Amino acid sequence: MQDALVRKLESYEVLSEQERRALSALTPHVRQVPARTDLIREGDPPELVHLILEGFACRYKILPDGQRQIMAFFVPGDFCDLNVFILDAMDHSIGTISACRVADIPRNAIDHITENHPRITRAFWWCTLVDEAVLREWLVNLGGRQADQRIAHLICELLTRLEAVGYASDNSFAFPFKQIDLADCMGLSDVHVNRTLRDLRKRGLIALKQRILTIHDSARLKEYCNFTPNYLHLKNARWSDRRTSPWLARSQGG
Amino acid sequence: MQDALVRKLESYEVLSEQERRALSALTPHVRQVPARTDLIREGDPPELVHLILEGFACRYKILPDGQRQIMAFFVPGDFCDLNVFILDAMDHSIGTISACRVADIPRNAIDHITENHPRITRAFWWCTLVDEAVLREWLVNLGGRQADQRIAHLICELLTRLEAVGYASDNSFAFPFKQIDLADCMGLSDVHVNRTLRDLRKRGLIALKQRILTIHDSARLKEYCNFTPNYLHLKNARWSDRRTSPWLARSQGG
DNA sequence: CGGCCCATTGAGCCTCCTCAAGCTTAGTGG
DNA sequence: CCACTAAGCTTGAGGAGGCTCAATGGGCCG
Numbered sequence: 001m002q003d004a005l006v007r008k009l010e011s012y013e014v015l016s017e018q019e020r021r022a023l024s025a026l027t028p029h030v031r032q033v034p035a036r037t038d039l040i041r042e043g044d045p046p047e048l049v050h051l052i053l054e055g056f057a058c059r060y061k062i063l064p065d066g067q068r069q070i071m072a073f074f075v076p077g078d079f080c081d082l083n084v085f086i087l088d089a090m091d092h093s094i095g096t097i098s099a100c101r102v103a104d105i106p107r108n109a110i111d112h113i114t115e116n117h118p119r120i121t122r123a124f125w126w127c128t129l130v131d132e133a134v135l136r137e138w139l140v141n142l143g144g145r146q147a148d149q150r151i152a153h154l155i156c157e158l159l160t161r162l163e164a165v166g167y168a169s170d171n172s173f174a175f176p177f178k179q180i181d182l183a184d185c186m187g188l189s190d191v192h193v194n195r196t197l198r199d200l201r202k203r204g205l206i207a208l209k210q211r212i213l214t215i216h217d218s219a220r221l222k223e224y225c226n227f228t229p230n231y232l233h234l235k236n237a238r239w240s241d242r243r244t245s246p247w248l249a250r251s252q253g254g
Numbered sequence: 255m256q257d258a259l260v261r262k263l264e265s266y267e268v269l270s271e272q273e274r275r276a277l278s279a280l281t282p283h284v285r286q287v288p289a290r291t292d293l294i295r296e297g298d299p300p301e302l303v304h305l306i307l308e309g310f311a312c313r314y315k316i317l318p319d320g321q322r323q324i325m326a327f328f329v330p331g332d333f334c335d336l337n338v339f340i341l342d343a344m345d346h347s348i349g350t351i352s353a354c355r356v357a358d359i360p361r362n363a364i365d366h367i368t369e370n371h372p373r374i375t376r377a378f379w380w381c382t383l384v385d386e387a388v389l390r391e392w393l394v395n396l397g398g399r400q401a402d403q404r405i406a407h408l409i410c411e412l413l414t415r416l417e418a419v420g421y422a423s424d425n426s427f428a429f430p431f432k433q434i435d436l437a438d439c440m441g442l443s444d445v446h447v448n449r450t451l452r453d454l455r456k457r458g459l460i461a462l463k464q465r466i467l468t469i470h471d472s473a474r475l476k477e478y479c480n481f482t483p484n485y486l487h488l489k490n491a492r493w494s495d496r497r498t499s500p501w502l503a504r505s506q507g508g
Numbered sequence: 509c510g511g512c513c514c515a516t517t518g519a520g521c522c523t524c525c526t527c528a529a530g531c532t533t534a535g536t537g538g
Numbered sequence: 539c540c541a542c543t544a545a546g547c548t549t550g551a552g553g554a555g556g557c558t559c560a561a562t563g564g565g566c567c568g
Contacts, residue, residue, distance in 0.1 A: 143441030187397030
């Protein structure tokens with residue numbers, strides 16, 4: 001079952017039981033992928049759409065000098081490249097951060113949805129537009145904030161996105177990222193990420209134990225980095241009434 | 255006539271005469287917009303798609319502290335927000351850099367294309383995916399390169415994109431940007447942009463006179479910043495055989 | 509001619525980087 | 539159960555790239 005996707009789409013559109021079944025039918029091909037494994041590489045022809053059912057993944061590019069730039073994080077319920085099969089070759093790679101359950105969705109399954117389920121299609125569109133908005137916000141983050149606020153902003157975003165799919169509770173969520181992962185996405189060195197995290201801890205804004213990140217006062221953290229969630233375009237913030245979330249048992253190693 | 259759009263789409267798909275007419279019919283509402291004017295602002299409901307027929311525009315956001323972050327530049331032939339009308343409110347603003355000719359396209363005109371012209375629809379998709387790829391590359395630029403290579407990369411990208419729509423010739427193109435525009439998009443201060451441009455000039459890589467930018471040796475500049483155009487996904491690089499381009503007469507002031 | 513906007517240059521400082529070492533944790537094999 | 543290893547986290551020291559503040563210069567327009 002791909003609960004996270006349904007949850008995410010339902011924060012945009014109300015779905016019927018029939019539509020939920022159509023979404024289930026989308027993912028017969030599910031596989032377990034180890035941590036630190038590529039799903040698709042730069043230069044490959046895009047053939048399948050990847051849907052993250054569980055775990056964390058990222059979109060990245062390796063520069064000629066060997067430097068890695070991470071351009072997006074994927075959490076449960078995220079499509080990696082919903083519409084990319086129009087292009088001839090990937091211009092970036094996608095790889096797992098933690099161990100993941102991934103659904104491989106063939107192009108014609110997406111086409112089938114597009115032709116028969118306008119409301120799901122609309123919700124897919126929404127996903128694409130939100131992915132773009134997140135990317136833009138990352139650019140703002142890199143261009144306009146310095147290290148401490150930058151990392152705080154990433155944490156606020158992850159909290160909000162994970163709450164929307166039921167993978168955060170009590171301001172805590174699984175955090176399988178290595179410091180160098182954060183460095184490679186925030187345009188910082190790993191050493192500086194380390195010091196910045198230490199400062200955020202000392203200020204009492206976050207705690208990080210056994211790969212579980214806890215935000216002590218999310219209002220204060222959000223204010224600290226001027227986080228406003230408007231760019232995530234969540235219509236129905238309905239997951240505030242969730243019960244204990246399933247993530248605690250699933251903090252897969254990195 | 256919206257020559258630039260047709261040129262751009264034809265670098266992705268071959269279009270019939272009928273399809274070109276359909277594209278012309280898309281833009282009955284054309285207006286002249288002065289430089290430094292907003293087309294749409296953050297918070298506004300998106301109603302119209304804006305197509306830049308001539309001039310330069312940008313996508314930007316103002317942070318709470320007053321800082322502006324530019325997230326994209328638009329050149330002739332670019333749609334500002336092809337599919338954004340699904341969302342309720344803009345999460346960023348769009349404004350002109352130079353004076354522009356802009357076409358306002360109502361949503362139903364786009365829908366009409368989608369329903370009747372699959373090849374144009376596909377080319378529109380392509381545009382959207384390329385816009386995203388450009389955004390990703392900007393993130394790479396901010397995260398992974400320092401000031402000189404960063405600005406050089408922007409210049410290489412603009413050259414390539416403008417060549418594709420016939421607005422560059424002999425490695426020269428109109429450059430109406432103020433230094434603070436470059437600063438606000440590259441995450442640098444205006445002072446440092448100034449020094450960096452000076453260095454690029456001193457190295458003989460570029461020249462900048464009367465708002466016309468000339469690249470002396472584009473191969474050397476591209477190598478200097480590791481520019482590879484793959485992310486622009488230009489299939490048919492057909493504009494190498496163009497004649498003198500129309501931009502020289504049109505270097506509108508900023 | 510004066511005023512404004514933008515480009516340019518200098519000086520001092522701060523954020524963040526690099527290099528390098530020590531430490532912690534988890535995994536492996538005897 | 540412990541020795542050993544490897545990966546990742548932590549901390550220090552010194553340096554470089556880029557920022558801020560401030561003053562000057564140049565071009566355009568009223």
